[in-house]
Amino acid sequence: EAQVTQNPRYLITVTGKKLTVTCSQNMNHEYMSWYRQDPGLGLRQIYYSMNVEVTDKGDVPEGYKVSRKEKRNFPLILESPSPNQTSLYFCASSLSPGRLHFGNGTRLTVT
């Protein structure tokens, strides 16, 4: 089944404790992206990757890092999480411009 898989689904952590949210897609898509979704602010792009080893900042990249060492994986790294990074995170991939396939989300709480 074609899908984007994120892990974990839920994560509660404390300020400053490094964490990684994994994302994997099995559709051989070149394009991958991370979004955060917050009430009243909608979906905002954090980082995106056009292909392996090519990543670029989205609209809200501060406090986040990504890597794209292989086509299928695109992990999101929070080196020192802060409470304002509490949010619902989505990974997405696509073959064509737009036409995104989303994962089921990771709900992160930073206390």
Next chain:
Amino acid sequence: TQLLEQSPQFLSIQEGENLTVYCNSSSVFSSLQWYRQEPGEGPVLLVTVVTGGEVKKLKRLTFQFGDARKDSSLHITAAQTGDTGLYLCAGDNAGNNRKLIWGLGTSLAVNP
């Protein structure tokens, strides 16, 4: 800054009613997509409209792209409880970074 405004923000109707959701911008898009997001899940692509004036139908859902490719509407006929969810529109600016401009969504509740 490109913006997509969706209206209404919230909509609560009874099963069987019809409804229309709007997505408006002052910018021109090369294409526009509609997604539906159910609680606890990621958005799922419903349709992409590309040509100005284009109308696409997906069962009881009818999508229209404005002639000038600045706006779009989603009409649902005889809504069902399974239509409940957050409807998001996203415009493609055809840039090299494949950036989508997102509306804030219309939260639809269809009551039995």
